[in-house]
Amino acid sequence: MNLILKLLFLAVSLTPALTLLTWGDGTLAWPLFGGFELLFELGPLSAFFLLLLALGTPLVALPMARGTPDRAAYGLFALLLLGMQMLLLAGDFLGLFIGWEVMTWSSYLLLIRSTRTTLEGAQTYILFNLASAFLLLAGMLVFYSLTGDFRIAPLTEASAAGRWAVFILLGLAFLIKVGALPLHRWIPLGYDQAPDLFSAVLAGLISKMGLYGLLLLPTLFPDALAGLSGRLxxxxxxxxxxxxxxxxxxxxxxxxxxxxxxxxxxxxxxxxxxxxxxxxxxxxxxxxxxxxxxxxxxxxxxxxxxxxxxxxxxxxxxxxxxxxxxxxxxxxxxxxxxxxxxxxxxxxxxxxxxxxxxxxxxxxxxxxxxxxxxxxxxxxxxxxxxxxxxxxxxxxxxxxxxxxxxxxxxxxxxxxxxxxxxxxxxxxxxxxxxxxxxxxxxxxxxxxxxxxxxxxxxxxxxxxxxxxxxxxxxxxxxxxxxxxxxxxxxxxRGQMRRAGSPYDLSFAGEVPTADTPLHYGAGMGRELRRIPLIGWILAHTTAGVQAGLTRQTLAAAGLLGGLYRRDPQTWTLLAVLVLVVASTLLALNGGWF
Amino acid sequence: MHVLLDSLAMIALCYVMGFLFQGFYRQFNARLQRRWGPSIWQNLYDNMKFLLKSETLIHGPMFFFGPMIIAAGAITTLLFVPFLKDSDWLQGVSTHGNLILIIYLLVVGPLGNALAVGSSGNPFGVMGVTRGLTRLMGLEVPFFLGLALVMLQHETTSVHAIMAAQDGIAHWNLITNPIAFAVILLPFIASQNASPFDVVGAPVEVYAGPRVEFGGRLLGVLMTQNMMMTIAKLVLVVDLFLGGASNVLELIAKAFALFLLTTAISAAFPRLKTEQTVDFFWKVPLGLAVLGVVLNVWLI
Amino acid sequence: MYHKSDCEGFQCEQRMLEANLGQDDAGLGVVERLIGWLRQRSLFVLAYGTGCGAIEMRPLMTSRFDAERFGIIGAATPRQADVLVISGYLAVKTLKRVIRSYEQMQEPKYVIALGSCTINGGMYWDSYNTIKCLDHYIPVDMYINGCMPRPEALIEGFTALQERIRRGEPGGYQRYRDNIDWYKANQRRVFGDNMPPAYTYDWYSEGAT
Known part of the structure; x- marks a missing residue:
């Protein structure tokens, strides 16, 4: 039974390779409600990422299949593979989004199966990834409102503002997945706490889906992003x-x-x-x-x-x-x-x-x-x-x-x-x-x-x-x-002799023993902090910066709240002032009247 | 066959120039300190003495292979540097490489040797390696940016093409792109492990640094590759900034002139600490390089 | 002897000492002679500053005496050194470190001992903690007399050592290798339980058999 389960699991891990080899040029459309349909096709870009998947999954599945089978993990892994293949094969944003969500949730469930996972790590992981998914959703909705179609195709006729909106929303979504600063906080926590083999999948394969998204951007904005805002x-x-x-x-x-x-x-x-x-x-x-x-x-x-x-x-x-x-x-x-x-x-x-x-x-x-x-x-x-x-x-x-x-x-x-x-x-x-x-x-x-x-x-x-x-x-x-x-x-000529003991070191005439701290692994990189730039970078953490931002926002809100006094005269005066300033500005710009 | 002979000639030339230049360096320093100094052949004697030691201690296979890797790295590097222009000889395999490859090859050997130092288990050696890598991090940024200015100027990474473009003294990059030369000069001295940036291997600091456990013939191999590498780096800068050379005598003269300049700088300044070195490189040469970038790229 | 014009003082004594060192190197082949010559041209010195002699070692490298012109230069670690200079009296505690450093040097290696302290304990002859005869614990190749010898004398000693190396005479390290049991027994007598671990020297015996 166990053997069959393991063989089945290994077979599942070969599916990306199978998809890559057997797909060919065809497209597969799956009609949904109201005229929408899921479109699947295999372009060279998807094929490249599918190749990575096809290489990586069997190699990770092999050690994963060792020991007593972990059925839940096997099932989730299969789901994860399904999600990733779906998002790579998708020809429109709908399929991409569904695949993205399947990937996010199955990887999250795989992550929290580790005994090392803390609440902070799990929360950070799912919150950042959901933020990524929702940014993707927002981006694709803006895209739909501009083109009236979910198909992934060059965005040429849209207005500049619309194109920027799509660019920024999608860009942010994929940058979170890639882990660009300062949106990277989930990566060290997640990779560290995930089951050891699953970290390989996270770093080697799942992060690449963010890159797949980023490489879609030049497809959406042809002429290599230069169409967006000229050249520098x-x-x-x-x-x-x-x-x-x-x-x-x-x-x-x-x-x-x-x-x-x-x-x-x-x-x-x-x-x-x-x-x-x-x-x-x-x-x-x-x-x-x-x-x-x-x-x-x-x-x-x-x-x-x-x-x-x-x-x-x-x-x-x-x-x-x-x-x-x-x-x-x-x-x-x-x-x-x-x-x-x-x-x-x-x-x-x-x-x-x-x-x-x-x-x-x-x-x-x-x-x-x-x-x-x-x-x-x-x-x-x-x-x-x-x-x-x-x-x-x-x-x-x-x-x-x-x-x-x-x-x-x-x-x-x-x-x-x-x-x-x-x-x-x-x-x-x-x-x-x-x-x-x-x-x-x-x-x-x-x-x-x-x-x-x-x-x-x-x-x-x-x-x-x-x-x-x-x-x-x-x-x-x-x-x-x-x-x-x-x-x-x-x-x-000349003889060579191997030292009789690892402690046979040139140690200023002393004989070090097993108690002497000889391993320099911990101290390495510590003196780097004395270099001003590196010291400054290492003294600041993203969490610290984000906490600082929160503090600043609260302080700014407090400042703003100070304007709303209890006596009605003050804020009536403020309202009048704002009205006057706004209308003056508008008048100067030649609007309104 | 031609390539093989050519390679042997390059290795031999590098070795001979290497010990003579370093012998000169020792004598130059001695004269500055008002002493006679050793003979100009002293580095040959030292090297031969170590290669002829009858006993060598090793700390396991990786410790043995480290010096072999660094020697192979040095030979590879110098074979990818063209020594002469418009000549069939002293070219090695340089037509198959480029400048960025050479810059990376320069560090392949030291990194291989760092493995050997690590496997010796001596903490002083590893401390030296860490310092070396830190210094490398400092020097490589301005060094590479200075060379990138040259690559940008000629729109190629091929050393041959850059050399060919400098026909006549007026077209030397030293004249046409002086900022780039000023930028790379100090990092170049550091990459030669010369004073004032020699904190890594300096004898009284961290107990000899990365070489602490190497003795006997392994140390001899390390010295040999060091001499060859010195010359390979000098020739590279001669190729890039002094218009290359069309015969061996011209090559020696130009390399010697450059060596004299770096030696004079080395002899004049006291040693910097590791973090001072890095900070210095990120302030002065890198600042100059950014200035060069602004002048070359943004303002033209 | 002492009134010759071309030498004076200890130089003449040195010459007397060297006069009866084996003159002919006919037994050596060309390769050995070349190797000997190259070896003597380059001596890396591990200066073990044990006693007052350390103060005479330093000027050796300075502009006034400039030992570098003989190819003599300091080494940082015993692994890279050819010559161990014992500068003066040795306490038992220091002897342990000296032996450790000596055994870490790579052959061929030589020992130069300075001053009378290394021969008979010198002015510390009746101290409970001073080594009286260094030659019983590690093989000394060259004694330089004086208390302490001046840098000129040191240079004289070094050149004499270079001469011996050039002629390919067997160095003290061969004596140490051949008589390791005797040396170790002597060392054990002073150290007692405080001997360095066995791995530091047991390879000597393996090499002999």
């Missing part, structure tokens, strides 16, 4: 604001990530930062930048799935989730070490893994748009990311074991290892063949969005008008140099 420098002015939102999100979230003590919270903040890059690139809206955004979406999905699944395995084996409590797992969990190593190389955007190709396209897109200040902000965030990436690998895997569990841990079960190996392989292959990803995955999406495809002369090469690089050559040179240097070192 070499890019769309409307996108400039969006790009700065993304850049500030990336910078602040990166510094927040550095200061976290909990692995999953760090990953949550890094997820916010990485999606900040994507938002910036979507704001630029040129073919290079959007290509980079799509590439980054792909890489981020792979990397976050890999990291969350790996750390879920570590939490499973050790029961510890803080940097202070782990350490020196490299000998005990070598596979997890390699997975995290590949993961952080992708996260940091280092060559030769595909994170670099994505960053390269985005950087070149920013240079092309001449938005160099944004480029500086992106660079700041992506260099600061090295620090938290180093923490991710040093804290759990290097240094010294800091808890009894970390001293005795063993490698995670095979159902955790298989997804790790698959994802590592995909990342390395994409790194060697960036041109392949451009040609096969990115270009079709760019063409749907009405942008020029980037194209690639060969699978190994990434080519842009600004120059490119060859992934195969890069990997060959690096690998070759590594092999030759290592071989030369081995061939040279």
């Amino acid at each position: 420098l070499n890019g769309p002015a409307a996108g400039y604001g969006l790009a700065w939102i993304g850049a500030i999100t990336a910078v602040v979230a990166t510094f927040k990530a550095i200061s976290q003590q909990d692995i999953k919270r760090l990953l949550a903040y890094s997820s916010i930062a990485q999606l900040g890059y994507v938002v910036t690139a979507i704001g630029v809206g040129s073919s290079l930048a959007v290509g980079g955004a799509i590439f980054q979406t792909l890489v981020h999905t792979l990397v976050k799935l890999l990291l969350f699944i790996t750390f879920a395995g570590i939490v499973l084996q050790t029961g510890q989730r803080r940097f202070n409590d782990l350490g020196h797992l490299i000998d005990r969990m070598p596979m997890a070490f390699f997975a995290v190593l590949i993961g952080i190389i992708g996260l940091a955007g280092m060559p030769p893994l595909p994170g670099f190709a994505a960053k390269y396209l985005m950087f070149v897109g920013l240079i092309d748009a001449r938005w160099l200040l944004l480029l500086a902000a992106m660079m700041l965030s992506s260099t600061a990311a090295f620090i938290y990436c180093y923490r991710l690998i040093y804290g759990p895997f290097l240094g010294h074991a800091n808890s009894p569990e970390a001293r005795t841990a063993t490698e995670a079960p095979w159902s955790y290892l298989v997804p790790q190996v698959v994802l590592m392989g995909l990342l390395v292959l994409l790194g060697i063949f960036p041109g392949f990803a451009i040609e096969v995955i990115v270009d079709p999406v760019l063409m749907t969005l009405g942008l020029t495809p980037i194209g690639a002369p060969s699978w190994g090469e990434l080519a842009t008008p600004y120059g490119g690089y060859d992934g195969v050559v890069l990997m060959t040179v690096f690998g070759g140099a590594f092999v030759i240097v290592t071989a030369l070192f081995w061939l040279a």
